[in-house]
Amino acid sequence: LDYNTHWVAKRLSGIGFTVVGASMVPDDKGEIVEAVRRALSKADLVIITGGLGPTPGDVTIEALAEALNQNLILNEEALRMVERRYMDLYELGHVREPGAGGERAKMALLPEGGKPVFNEVGVAPGVVVKKNGKLIVALPGVPSEMMYLLEKVIPLLEKPEAxxxxxxxxxxxxxxxxxxxxxxxxxxxxxxxxxxxxxxxxxxxxxxxxxxxxxxxxxxxxxxxxxxxxxxxxxxxxxxxxxxxx
Amino acid sequence: LDYNTHWVAKRLSGIGFTVVGASMVPDDKGEIVEAVRRALSKADLVIITGGLGPTPGDVTIEALAEALNQNLILNEEALRMVERRYMDLYELGHVREPGAGGERAKMALLPEGGKPVFNEVGVAPGVVVKKNGKLIVALPGVPSEMMYLLEKVIPLLEKPEAxxxxxxxxxxxxxxxxxxxxxxxxxxxxxxxxxxxxxxxxxxxxxxxxxxxxxxxxxxxxxxxxxxxxxxxxxxxxxxxxxxxx
CATH class of the missing domain: 3.30.70.600 (Ribosomal protein S10)
Structure with a gap:
């Protein structure tokens, strides 16, 4: 339930960020939209975990785009990342097909202006979006992937002045x-x-x-x-x- | 940070409740009011932990009364519970004075219509309030007290039909x-x-x-x-x- 929350809160407060709140909501687009908007009204940095995969329950990125009033577009850089990971997995014999077609392409749909972060532990890229001076980061829900991508994202964060x-x-x-x-x-x-x-x-x-x-x-x-x-x-x-x- | 959330979610889902969300907010009255109202809009049962003590940072019960638009009143039953606990602690030599005066009386202030739940692990009683068919339960933040009072409150909960x-x-x-x-x-x-x-x-x-x-x-x-x-x-x-x- 809340391993990821605990990890992110501890890691970020350890480098000087103040955690002003945390929410857990179900895999429901409307609830995620609401939670992201609420978080943006309280904080300059919002970290979301989970729901980046190809299954129907994975609605985080759609919800993020809606919360920011931005379009969801196929991001070419993200698509190459997904392709690269499926090629790796195909060569290792872990999936039957390479490529980023079908349901897999969903993981390359990002809110317009969003930047993908390469996920070499799993497949789904992390997503970083800047809007109105605020930063929103979406990380996968699998703890090993979340922890790996969080470390890649931390150097991109502006440290709070005070x-x-x-x-x-x-x-x-x-x-x-x-x-x-x-x-x-x-x-x-x-x-x-x-x-x-x-x-x-x-x-x-x-x-x-x-x-x-x-x-x-x-x-x-x-x-x-x-x-x-x-x-x-x-x-x-x-x-x-x-x-x-x- | 979230031991209590995890415990409550696991204990209640184990007996058939569906956890529809969880939030952590700072010790700030306005934020607690907002979180309680939001929770009441999503769920029939709301459990709050922490902030029941005598220190200035303990504002949960005030916030709860505000969220429910109810007055905060001195509850005689709660006052006797606080008195009884301080008498026990006095006799054990753990506090220098018995009685429930001064800052201690704060723990007997409940939203009108609220019922106190005797806390024989700590001092601050738990609080149960019914409103518009919904149940709100406030438990102490110290895990041993929270766990003890949660077990006392569970028999009072109406199990969900489906x-x-x-x-x-x-x-x-x-x-x-x-x-x-x-x-x-x-x-x-x-x-x-x-x-x-x-x-x-x-x-x-x-x-x-x-x-x-x-x-x-x-x-x-x-x-x-x-x-x-x-x-x-x-x-x-x-x-x-x-x-x-x-």
Whole structure:
């Protein structure tokens, strides 16, 4: 169900992108169109996985063209890629016929202006489309093909100018409701810092995991700011602890 | 990121529910409102996880009330649940104060008409709301709490009358494009059967995994119909194979 989502989110956030959302929808053209449009309204980069193959259920590229109000056209470069892959597979004895005719040609239909990305793990090319300053990337659903093509696409992505930087820390306090009050004050005092706490359970030794993040150009500045925020949080928690009955 | 989504989808589809979609959105009230409304437009049952705690980032219940156009009110039953949990935790020495005051009371604010579900793994009660024949369930984000409360909620769910039944099979054919044509014919002949094929890779021994599903009241009828569909698919694939140059 969601291996691909997890992989893409982790890989891209690891190089500084902020994942603002993810959706899984059925193999239904209307639902994919809706999901792509919604994603484009939230993000500058949209990655879609699955539905690039030759079977009737593979409707992603049709849906993508519709979502972008673009025509679906036979892309000659994509057609050569599909032909090349079927020739390889034919020579290896894995398919009975070479060529990109019949249902196979469907994999060379791209939204106008789209660029194919050669898929030498599978057959269906990845598709990259630029529109209104946004980038949409369609990758195959088979994980090995998706991972391979994602690596080929990453160098094409414009890195975000200001990236989210985050630091992790721990507070030796298991009562999230006590931390909550302190957290509210810190986030009011430092509005550009976002802090989320995660209790690891309950028990005398339970600590609160603190993840603080902020948008910044460089890692050093961000870390200094985030360390300050966490120190402030710890002070406020300690103060509340001291005030609470023991 | 998506452990909870995966768990809920698998657990519910295992008892006959059809998962029609999933979304992950940031801890942002507006985005949660939008996602809940969208989900309600697609499904009869909506499960939300995360954001039930006392910290400022926990905005799920507020968002849920807004999505349903309902007021957020202090639910006395929920308040007693929160009090009971903090008394337990106090007696265990895990928090410094009992009671459900201050930030803790936030966990007892429910959409009007909502029912709390006692959370004896964590503190924040789960929330079940019925509206216009639809059921919305909010569960905590900590996996152990989510799993525990999901099991308590499942007996409350109305099972769908007609459930999707599916069978799996394999075709000894590695060329998805050849299968695609046969598949199109089968799905035209049997419009209430949905079939999806998944190639396991490339190679002489590669088989195509076939998953066929249909909506039906009973398992036997469905299986007979699906077996027939797969047999038809196999015949059509064999015919195309025989016609293809070798």
């Amino acid at each position: 990236m989210y930087q985050s630091v992790e820390d721990f507070i030796d306090e298991g009562d999230e409701s006590l931390v909550a009050l302190a957290l509210k004050e810190v986030m009011n005092e430092l509005p550009d810092v976002f802090i989320k706490t995660y209790p690891s359970g309950f028990g005398g030794k339970v600590r609160m995991k603190v993840i603080a993040s902020t948008k910044a150009r460089g890692r050093e500045d961000a870390e200094a700011k985030l360390r300050k925020a966490i120190t402030l949080l710890k002070e406020k928690v300690a103060k509340r602890k001291a005030e609470a009955p023991s | 459930m999707y039944q599916s069978v799996e099979d394999f075709i000894d054919e590695g060329d998805e494009s050849l299968v695609a044509l046969a598949l199109k014919e089968v799905m035209n002949e049997l419009p209430d059967v949905f079939i999806k094929t998944y190639p396991s890779g490339f190679g002489g021994k590669v088989r195509m995994k076939v998953i066929a599903s249909t909506k039906a009241r009973g398992r036997e009828d469905a299986e007979a119909k699906l077996r027939k569909a797969i047999t038809l698919l196999k015949e059509k694939v064999a015919k195309r194979k025989a016609e293809a140059p070798s």
